[in-house]
Amino acid sequence: MxxxxxxxxxxxxxxxxxxxxxxxxxxxxxxxxxxxxxxxHVVLEVQKATDEAHTLTDLTDRALEVIRNRVDxxxxxxxxxxxxxxxxxxxxxxxxxxxxxxLEIIGKTALLExxxxxxxxxxxxxxxxxxxxxxxxxxxxxxxxPPLLVKKEPELTGAGLRDAYVGYDAAKPVVNxxxxxxxxxxxxxxxxxxxxxxxxxxxxxxxxxxxxxRTRIPDGKAQxxxxxxxxxxxxxxxxxxxxALPAEVKLxxxxxxxPTLGKSYVEAGLRASLIGGAIVFAMMAxxxxxxxxxxxxxxxxxxLILIAVFSVIKGVFTLPGIxxxxxxxxxxxxxxxxxxxxxxEEKRAGKSVRGIVDAGxxxxxxxxxxxxxxxxxxxxxxxxxxxxxxxxxxxTLCIGNIANLITAVFVTKVIVDWVLSNWxxxxxxx
Amino acid sequence: xDLIKKTNFNFLGNRMRGYLFSFIxxxxxxxxxxxxxxxxxxxxxxxxxxxxxxTLGTSTDVADIRATLAGSGAGEVTVQSLGTxxxxxxxxxxxxxxxxLRAALEKAYGAQxxxxxxxxxxxxxxxxxxxxxxIRAFIFGVIGILLYLSFRFEFRFAVTAxxxxxxxILFTAAVLAFFGRxxxxxxxxxxxxxxxxxxxxxxxxxxxxxxxLKNSRSSDYLALFNQSINDVLGRTLLTGxxxxxxxxxxxxxxxxxxxxxxxxLLSGFIxxxxxxxxxxxxxxxxxxxVSPHRFKL
Numbered sequence: 060m061x062x063x064x065x066x067x068x069x070x071x072x073x074x075x076x077x078x079x080x081x082x083x084x085x086x087x088x089x090x091x092x093x094x095x096x097x098x099x100h101v102v103l104e105v106q107k108a109t110d111e112a113h114t115l116t117d118l119t120d121r122a123l124e125v126i127r128n129r130v131d132x133x134x135x136x137x138x139x140x141x142x143x144x145x146x147x148x149x150x151x152x153x154x155x156x157x158x159x160x161x162l163e164i165i166g167k168t169a170l171l172e173x174x175x176x177x178x179x180x181x182x183x184x185x186x187x188x189x190x191x192x193x194x195x196x197x198x199x200x201x202x203x204x205p206p207l208l209v210k211k212e213p214e215l216t217g218a219g220l221r222d223a224y225v226g227y228d229a230a231k232p233v234v235n236x237x238x239x240x241x242x243x244x245x246x247x248x249x250x251x252x253x254x255x256x257x258x259x260x261x262x263x264x265x266x267x268x269x270x271x272x273r274t275r276i277p278d279g280k281a282q283x284x285x286x287x288x289x290x291x292x293x294x295x296x297x298x299x300x301x302x303a304l305p306a307e308v309k310l311x312x313x314x315x316x317x318p319t320l321g322k323s324y325v326e327a328g329l330r331a332s333l334i335g336g337a338i339v340f341a342m343m344a345x346x347x348x349x350x351x352x353x354x355x356x357x358x359x360x361x362x363l364i365l366i367a368v369f370s371v372i373k374g375v376f377t378l379p380g381i382x383x384x385x386x387x388x389x390x391x392x393x394x395x396x397x398x399x400x401x402x403x404e405e406k407r408a409g410k411s412v413r414g415i416v417d418a419g420x421x422x423x424x425x426x427x428x429x430x431x432x433x434x435x436x437x438x439x440x441x442x443x444x445x446x447x448x449x450x451x452x453x454x455t456l457c458i459g460n461i462a463n464l465i466t467a468v469f470v471t472k473v474i475v476d477w478v479l480s481n482w483x484x485x486x487x488x489x
Numbered sequence: 490x491d492l493i494k495k496t497n498f499n500f501l502g503n504r505m506r507g508y509l510f511s512f513i514x515x516x517x518x519x520x521x522x523x524x525x526x527x528x529x530x531x532x533x534x535x536x537x538x539x540x541x542x543x544t545l546g547t548s549t550d551v552a553d554i555r556a557t558l559a560g561s562g563a564g565e566v567t568v569q570s571l572g573t574x575x576x577x578x579x580x581x582x583x584x585x586x587x588x589x590l591r592a593a594l595e596k597a598y599g600a601q602x603x604x605x606x607x608x609x610x611x612x613x614x615x616x617x618x619x620x621x622x623x624i625r626a627f628i629f630g631v632i633g634i635l636l637y638l639s640f641r642f643e644f645r646f647a648v649t650a651x652x653x654x655x656x657x658i659l660f661t662a663a664v665l666a667f668f669g670r671x672x673x674x675x676x677x678x679x680x681x682x683x684x685x686x687x688x689x690x691x692x693x694x695x696x697x698x699x700x701x702l703k704n705s706r707s708s709d710y711l712a713l714f715n716q717s718i719n720d721v722l723g724r725t726l727l728t729g730x731x732x733x734x735x736x737x738x739x740x741x742x743x744x745x746x747x748x749x750x751x752x753x754l755l756s757g758f759i760x761x762x763x764x765x766x767x768x769x770x771x772x773x774x775x776x777x778x779v780s781p782h783r784f785k786l
Contacts, residue, residue: 094746102615311615317606327744334742335735342731346492379675382739382747383682386754389732390686393724396731397693400724403491426696429641430689433634437685440630449623452678456685 064480067473075360078367088370090137091153092377093316095325098135098153099161102312105146115146122308123148124301128262129164131193147311162315171217171302174209175249176257176269186211190259192266207266209259214249215242217302224300225292228284232292236281236299243279251275260299267298328378332385339389347399350489353474354395357466361391364462365455374451383452387459394431394467397423402489412487416479420472427468431460496719500766501711501774507767511656518663525666528565528581532673535620537613539587541580543594546602548575561586561593571745584613623677630681634688642695643784645776650691653769657687657761664756670749679753686732687761690725691769697721698770702784710777710784714770729762 082088093100103126105119119142126148130138139151155161177187188211192204219242226235238246249258250272259269270283283295340358343351362384369376402419410418434456441453478484522530533540551568558566563586571577582590587608594603631651638647658680665672697717707713736758740751776782 104612104614309612310610311612313608313610315608317604324744324746327742328739328747331738331741331743331747332735335738338734338738339731342734346727378746379678379750382743382750383678385735385739386682386732389735390689390728392731393689393728396724396727400721400727403723404720422700425699426693429696430692433637433688433692434685436633436637437630437681437688440633441626441681443626444629445622445626449626449674449677449681452681453626456681 064473064477068477071360071470071473075363078360078363081367081371082363089366090370090373090375092375092380093151093153093314094378095376096154097316098151098155099316100152100312100314101150101162101165101310102143103148103150103165104309104311105148106309119146119148121297121301124297125262126150126165128265128298128301135161148308162313170263171220171299172213172261173215173249174211174213174259174261175253176259177208177210178257180208184208190261190264190266192269207259207269209261209266213261214258215245217299218242219245220299220302222300223296225289225296226282228282231284232287232289234283234287234292234296234299236283238279238281240279243277246279246281247275247277250281251277260295262298262302268295324378328381332381335385336388339392343392343395347395348488350395350399350402353471354392354399354467356474357395357471358388358391360470361459361462361466362388364466365459368458368462369455372454374454380451380455383455387455387463391459391463391467394423394427394463395471397426398468398471399489402487406487406489412484413479415487415489416475420468424468427464431464434460496722497715498719498722499715500718501715501771504767504771504774507763507771511660511764511768514663515656515659518659518666521666522662528567529669530666530672532671532676533581533609533611533616534674535616535672537584537611537616539582539584539590540607540609541582541587541590541605542607543578543580544604544606545576545578545598547598550575551578554578554580557597558590558593561589563589563593566590584610619674627681630684638692638695642699645773645782645784646695649769649772649776650688650695652772653691653764654684654687656764656768657683657757660760660764661753661757664760665749665753668752670752673749675750676753679750679757682754683757683761686758687764690728690762690765693721693724694718694765694770708783710774714774718766718770725762725765729758732758 103122105115105122123140123142127140130140130150130152135152135155137153139149141149143149150165152161174190177184187208189206190209191206215238219238221237221239221242223234223236226233254272254274257269257271259266261267268283268285270285287295340355343354343358345351347354365384365387368374398419401423402415405415405418405422438453438456438460441449442457443453445453527536551570554568555566558568558580563582566580566582569579569581571579580590587610591605631654634654635647635651638650661680661683662672665676670676694717697720698714701713701717701720705713733755736751736755739747740755743751777784
């Protein structure tokens with residue numbers, strides 16, 4: 060019996076340790092929502108052009124590449140760019156300094172250009188300009204390469220490109236290009252005149268690749284070979300396809316929060332949440348004495364678990380989310396109030412110390428489990444079938460209630476049992 | 490400290506007054522709601538539209554802003570003032586009109602005279618999806634609650650609990666309409682929180698009814714239900730006070746962004762506690778009166 064209680068106490072300590080480990084250091088582990096630090100949240104809808112044969116999913120992938128390329132250029136610290144469903148793209152730019160500008164850059168149409176490179180930077184450079192090169196290194200980190208001197212006037216744009224895909228030539232990955240009729244005509248002329256020069260592939264003003272023109276290409280079918288890995292070849296093909304995007308990208312949802320808006324409200328919201336939590340804390344201690352402090356401990360543990368799970372699943376904390384946590388504190392004490400009120404009833408019936416405690420927990424159990432399960436059912440439905448904020452809310456409801464069951468019932472019972480078997484307790488004051 | 494001793498209030502004896510009260514509030518809410526039109530009732534999340542959140546260099550009032558925007562070509566707009574200085578406003582308009590509003594504001598106050606601190610745009614297609622999914626999630630949640638309560642209690646308990654939950658949402662929506670507040674995504678989250686708390690509160694009373702039914706052979710359900718409500722009154726009040734304490738702090742000190750949400754929760758939690766007695770348990774009793782039933786739990 061003693062052993063079991065000691066194990067229980069150790070488990071509680073281990074649980075607290077794990078939660079703290081999951082949260083620490085809070086600056087890194089806890090992601091703040093837009094309303095807490097300003098920034099841009101955009102949902103884009105990709106729409107198919109009527110005569111387009113490609114699937115919507117493929118088009119969305121291409122659009123995703125275009126947008127990723129632009130967001131990389133914005134150098135926002137932790138951008139989130141992801142596909143949602145078949146044809147929606149979500150872009151989150153927390154902490155974007157100039158949200159309006161960022162939005163403008165994301166929203167414009169992709170511009171893919173083929174421009175001639177001048178490798179000899181001495182001599183007459185009029186009609187040429189330096190463009191940045193940017194590539195991912197082997198660890199996926201973006202690095203600026205040396206800028207290239209390219210002709211200001213593009214030879215060809217993405218409009219002349221029909222498709223691009225990865226192929227193999229002598230067991231090495233290559234990128235195949237297919238041009239449309241107009242594109243093939245121009246390409247024929249340009250490659251014919253410039254054999255031996257480099258032709259830069261420029262997406263939105265950034266040089267993605269600059270292959271050498273080996274021979275004249277008359278039939279609109281070109282091949283880019285080099286020391287590619289399969290991944291690099293895929294990425295280049297995607298860049299090219301993105302430039303030939305035969306789809307329209309429309310803004311479906313936009314939320315911009317300026318950095319000035321956040322601060323004052325965050326302070327007010329946080330302060331109110333803290334004061335509210337403190338009142339509940341004090342109230343429990345005054346009303347139920349030692350047992351109240353026990354409930355306070357359970358409540359704090361409950362909130363700790365909630366925040367820890369949230370940071371592990373990379374949930375985002377928003378202002379309503381913080382208010383929700385304060386509210387969860389108010390509701391978390393309900394299970395303990397049920398138990399303690401029951402214990403008072405048993406005490407009035409004149410039971411022994413052990414009897415009061417056991418009957419209190421035992422009789423309150425059915426109400427606690429039924430109410431928690433119904434709430435989890437509601438939360439689960441919202442998580443499964445809801446969307447956006449409602450989905451997240453459902454998840455919080457589920458986690459909060461399960462954590463509440465653990466902390467308010469099991470954790471407090473372990474502690475009470477431990478106290479009762481290690482100290483001589485004659486009477487219970489509750 | 491033990492403030493709530495054994496009590497014996499005849500709650501259910503007053504249930505007709507309760508029905509009348511709920512009916513009047515909800516009916517008045519419907520009237521106000523219909524009178525205001527969708528633009529005032531719903532946030533852009535649900536009907537689509539643009540929002541501009543601006544701060545002005547000089548102070549003015551809602552009427553002045555509205556007059557400024559009247560000739561902008563953007564059509565119907567709603568203007569809400571934040572704080573008391575008359576320098577911060579939220580302007581809501583039809584989809585794709587915020588550029589027109591900006592142009593009009595710039596003309597009236599100069600490019601340096603105002604600052605856009607936040608803005609949102611929701612396309613109607615997107616808002617339609619959100620609306621549909623919210624409703625579907627809610628329906629599935631209600632079905633889940635019905636099934637579980639039927640299994641753990643009895644079908645009648647499940648039905649009256651769900652009726653009470655719907656009552657709570659209608660009642661809260663009515664209160665929001667009285668205060669001129671809009672239903673947006675955060676308020677929907679508020680409704681769901683209310684449902685979670687309210688069903689919790691009903692289960693606690695039902696649990697005590699279940700227990701008292703087991704220990705008694707009496708079929709005087711009025712007395713037995715009243716007894717059960719009184720038995721758990723201490724818990725009802727204490728949990729209520731704990732939750733109210735948090736909500737009052739959020740409502741009074743939480744600042745503008747939490748205002749609609751905390752008002753919604755505040756009224757929802759009060760009505761959720763009220764409806765456990767005067768809707769769920771009261772209907773259970775009257776259902777028995779209309780169609781006699783021996784509860785077997």
